[in-house]
Amino acid sequence: MPASAITATNVVKWFGEGDARTTALREVSLDAYFGEMLYIVGPSGSGKTTLLSVLSGILRPDGGSVSVEGARIWDLSSDALADFRLHKIGFVFQDYHLFPRLSTAENVAIPLILKRRNWKESIDEAMTYLDIVGLKSRAELPPVKLSGGEQQRVAIARAIAGQPDILIMDEPTASLDGDTGHAIVSFVKTHILNDKRCILIVTHDARIYELATRILKMEDGRLTGSETGGPR
Amino acid sequence: MRGILQLAYKLLVNDKAKFTALLVGITFAVFLMVQMLSMFAGILSRSSATVFNVNASMWVMDPSVQTVANTIGMPDYVLDVVRSIEGVNWAVPLYSGGALVKLSDGTFQSASILGLDDTSLFGRPQLLQGRIEDIYGENAFIVVKDPEFSKLGNPQVGTEFQVNDHRGVIVGIATVNSSGLFGVPTLYTTYDRARQYLPNPRFTISYVLVEPKRPADVARIKQQVEALGYLALTKAEFVDRISAFYKYQTGIGINILIMTVMSFIVGLSISGQTFYTFVLENLEKFGALKAMGAKSRELILMILFQAGFTAMTGYGLGVGLCALMITLARVRRPDYAAMITFQNLALAFVMVVIIAAISSYVGVRKVLRIEPFEIFRA
Numbered sequence: 087m088p089a090s091a092i093t094a095t096n097v098v099k100w101f102g103e104g105d106a107r108t109t110a111l112r113e114v115s116l117d118a119y120f121g122e123m124l125y126i127v128g129p130s131g132s133g134k135t136t137l138l139s140v141l142s143g144i145l146r147p148d149g150g151s152v153s154v155e156g157a158r159i160w161d162l163s164s165d166a167l168a169d170f171r172l173h174k175i176g177f178v179f180q181d182y183h184l185f186p187r188l189s190t191a192e193n194v195a196i197p198l199i200l201k202r203r204n205w206k207e208s209i210d211e212a213m214t215y216l217d218i219v220g221l222k223s224r225a226e227l228p229p230v231k232l233s234g235g236e237q238q239r240v241a242i243a244r245a246i247a248g249q250p251d252i253l254i255m256d257e258p259t260a261s262l263d264g265d266t267g268h269a270i271v272s273f274v275k276t277h278i279l280n281d282k283r284c285i286l287i288v289t290h291d292a293r294i295y296e297l298a299t300r301i302l303k304m305e306d307g308r309l310t311g312s313e314t315g316g317p318r
Numbered sequence: 319m320r321g322i323l324q325l326a327y328k329l330l331v332n333d334k335a336k337f338t339a340l341l342v343g344i345t346f347a348v349f350l351m352v353q354m355l356s357m358f359a360g361i362l363s364r365s366s367a368t369v370f371n372v373n374a375s376m377w378v379m380d381p382s383v384q385t386v387a388n389t390i391g392m393p394d395y396v397l398d399v400v401r402s403i404e405g406v407n408w409a410v411p412l413y414s415g416g417a418l419v420k421l422s423d424g425t426f427q428s429a430s431i432l433g434l435d436d437t438s439l440f441g442r443p444q445l446l447q448g449r450i451e452d453i454y455g456e457n458a459f460i461v462v463k464d465p466e467f468s469k470l471g472n473p474q475v476g477t478e479f480q481v482n483d484h485r486g487v488i489v490g491i492a493t494v495n496s497s498g499l500f501g502v503p504t505l506y507t508t509y510d511r512a513r514q515y516l517p518n519p520r521f522t523i524s525y526v527l528v529e530p531k532r533p534a535d536v537a538r539i540k541q542q543v544e545a546l547g548y549l550a551l552t553k554a555e556f557v558d559r560i561s562a563f564y565k566y567q568t569g570i571g572i573n574i575l576i577m578t579v580m581s582f583i584v585g586l587s588i589s590g591q592t593f594y595t596f597v598l599e600n601l602e603k604f605g606a607l608k609a610m611g612a613k614s615r616e617l618i619l620m621i622l623f624q625a626g627f628t629a630m631t632g633y634g635l636g637v638g639l640c641a642l643m644i645t646l647a648r649v650r651r652p653d654y655a656a657m658i659t660f661q662n663l664a665l666a667f668v669m670v671v672i673i674a675a676i677s678s679y680v681g682v683r684k685v686l687r688i689e690p691f692e693i694f695r696a
Contacts, residue, residue, distance in 0.1 A: 205320070
């Protein structure tokens, strides 16, 4: 049995107050393990992104607990929580959120710079990660000069530059055509996933379901089912 | 930490349009503020030109005198009494007044006349042509070669003119440290000749110039002059009194103040709004940094650095531009009345810091409020 990377127990989250209150997560419990690529799927508004935010330490739940590698993250101070995200989590945002005024290499170096690493050293190390995603030759270009698929790969390089244990990908194929999206997630499964890393992907793109280790289905703020994905 | 500042720097300067707009706003504001303050400093300095040029340690005058140009005559006994005060090393009279000079071509020109003590010639200017003892010659005047010199028809040694139907002749051409404020040429002569040539009220001593024996004697001299019903001021106090008059008793001070405040508001508006737009446009990126693990204080540091860097660069450019303008103006007009002082620079610096602080405060508030979750929801 692989070690548990994330354990969520009875997580509750609501937005608004009084009559306007909307419950986004209703007592959600799950375990995510190292070495697996776990999908959270479901229709829009089912709470996938909210769950991802709670699990990654950026949205405080209103109930329940989240433990990452055995530590209850929501008991941490805000500074410790920021450090937790910096050292343990890598994010690939849906819209990439690359900095258009920085070069590709500088974008990838951001987590290293946030870790107080020297600028030049960070850029040099960023080149290693750009090499992994096959974009070393594009290092000097600004992200806007890259295609959507290339920007996605830059975002992945940035996410793994901090060598996180957990990689969070929010709708990684939403801005890409079918083939490119499939190729990107396939690349992540082949090159980024390993026994010491857990990858959580929120998606409703059925074309990439075959790449998942496990799929959790969400509906109306609840986990409604689980199924095993394709082979690793 | 340097890496984070470098990141902030790159985010700022790589957005060339915004950075340029920010710099232009602050540079323009600093330029206007320093230019206004420099002009005012120049005016204040010029208003005390006679005090600087004569360079006496103490000045005795009528208490109603507000500026060096507007004199009120004192009776001769004041000079005698001042000379008798314990602690006075020496005391001499000075005549200061205005006159209409009739030039050889028949035109009239206003001039400032300074009559120096006949015995000591204390306060005499530095001569470029002629000898100082020639001032004792018949009808002798020394003209100051300053930017107003040409208004007397560029006189040479030997040039003649008339003052109140008296013949005058130039016996020397001199230079002084500071030109006057009112754009009229200056003539030096002896105290006695000034009294004879110029229309006078009953009392003729404009000022008694005093040299105390020791600095400790200044207070006693002031006290005893006050007992006479007159006023004794040190050089610095007299300059301050003249400056206070121009600051508070004329419209110059308030107008300069209004222009300076307007420059500040213009700078604040342009820079504040541009910086706010800059932060707004980067808000999602700051949110992404927060999600990745940047702490709030690091984001605040980034914004403060960006605002501070822009402010200091704009400050340097603004001061440089002002210095360049004053230098260029002086090429055309050597006595252009503007001077950049340390006080002006310090005041403009404080205003720029306020602009940067207000601009960054708005940005910091926005960045602190952004929730990383918003980045996911977007």
